């Protein structure tokens with residue numbers, strides 16, 4: 001049996017009834033603190049980000065960063081020699097020659113972008129077989145990975161590989177099967193400002209953290225030029241000594257049935273967290289009333305009042321998880337699988353095209369739903385509050401001179417309140433991903449409001 005890496009300070013593993021082990025805090029973690037920093041073992045960019053970021057450290061091309069192409073395949077880009085050498089030694093010297101033939105092959109082209117990345121990521125890992133063999137019996141990340149639980153699709157080795165299977169020596173093929181078995185359920189989507197841009201393997205994070213749809217922690221990614229991408233696991237709220245530390249494996253706002261199916265298919269378990277238990281009880285059989293009807297307007301007005309308070313200016317957001325449990329039954333239809341996608345579409349359309357009053361109303365309803373479904377301080381709440389403050393700022397900036405002063409004051413007060421919510425959530429989560437981003441946007445909008 002492989003020996004796995006040392007655990008982060010203040011975290012221990014305890015036996016878990018269904019998930020082998022659980023990571024438990026040995027002393028309290030305050031909200032916003034970094035529980036663990038874990039370097040990536042292997043990462044691969046999504047097709048959408050190829051050529052825009054360094055393939056090794058993921059730094060974005062900018063005035064200060066010029067990317068240079070691999071002269072062999074012309075399909076890998078690096079910010080400098082350090083990254084290029086590291087990638088060459090780890091995997092690229094084995095993949096470079098075959099890379100373009102593979103990525104233009106039908107078996108690769110028919111895959112979804114996320115499966116394409118997985119095929120390349122797995123190929124990269126297998127190409128580095130020397131490291132796997134050398135470190136299998138040590139206490140490094142390779143050993144940790146090989147000690148992980150296998151996923152439910154471990155035996156169906158179905159991803160095409162950049163290294164043709166036939167060309168793999170039997171020893172490497174056995175290794176490939178071992179890696180594949182643990183790949184599907186131990187593979188993270190890397191994001192910058194909550195936009196996914198790559199996939200990656202972080203063995204120690206996989207070893208430690210179980211899933212919950214009401215997690216008390218979440219992952220973010222730290223990008224530094226010429227360094228491996230690091231994952232940080234951040235406490236979303238105060239975590240008490242002895243409490244299990246959990247992260248979300250998927251978006252907790254997805255409908256209950258979709259979450260259960262995805263967790264079963266990809267990870268081999270049925271979630272029994274507090275949100276799942278609640279939603280399995282109140283699963284709405286019928287979709288909410290049609291958009292535009294008084295019946296839906298009543299539900300949405302009540303949802304906003306329940307989640308945020310009746311007055312938009314003195315709006316408050318919940319600070320303890322589990323708000324959904326005290327929702328009046330008349331609001332349960334908002335958990336129907338059709339409701340959130342339809343509302344998001346209305347917000348997205350009207351915030352771009354107007355009318356902005358509709359965008360503000362849809363955006364507020366969406367915020368109300370988010371604060372009910374997501375745990376407090378969940379980053380998506382902050383991102384949406386920022387989006388909403390930008391929408392109202394647009395209303396202020398595009399309003400003609402005839403708007404009564406009282407109405408302008410109300411709009412400004414709302415923008416400030418949404419910005420406060422955004423700042424408190426996103427500052428708690430801390431800087432992540434590419435430079436700039438939401439924390440900078442919050443500051444710019446605050447400056448604009450004070451110079452009004």
Ligand SMILES: C[S@@+](CC[C@H](N)C(=O)[O-])C[C@H]1O[C@@H](n2cnc3c(N)ncnc32)[C@H](O)[C@@H]1O
Nearest residue numbers: 018019020021149185206207209210211267269
């Ligand atoms: C990334 S690993 C988590 C580490 C795992 N607990 C261990 O001891 O190796 C993912 C696997 O853990 C198990 N798991 C994670 N969260 C779970 C949960 N909430 N309930 C049941 N099993 C879970 C599933 O088997 C899943 O495929």
